[in-house]
Amino acid sequence: MRKKLVLVASLICSILVIITILSSAQAQKVTSTKDVCQWTVRKGDTLWKIAAANRGNTEIRKYIYQIQELNNIGSTIYPGQTLLLPPGK
Incomplete structure (x- = not known):
């Protein structure tokens, strides 16, 4: 029973770590709207x-x-479509 509890706790911790890593990576992809045109x-x-x-x-x-x-x-764009452009560096 104790081994099962340790396994479940480890699994939950692992899932939380993975979710944290993925959410921080996603947040870094977002560009501030003041930087785009x-x-x-x-x-x-x-x-x-x-x-x-x-x-x-x-x-x-x-x-x-x-x-x-x-x-x-x-890769397909259409006339009249509005695109957001990241800042050129």
């Missing part, structure tokens, strides 16, 4: 073109990935 997609725009115009010194593929993560999108 908006971009309205125009006909002919691509993520590559938008990234090239706004990325600063950030590597372009990394910046495209950041745009996709910030907007919860894949």
Whole structure:
């Protein structure tokens, strides 16, 4: 009985540690709204073109990935769509 109790307590502690790690990692992904800017997609725009115009010194593929993560999108964008852009560094 005691072994079972220790096992359950260990399992609960492990789960709490994992949840804490995952929630802190998720919180770090969020960008402050004061740091982002908006971009309205125009006909002919691509993520590559938008990234090239706004990325600063950030590597372009990394910046495209950041745009996709910030907007919860894949690689397809549409004219009239508003995108949030992370700050270029």
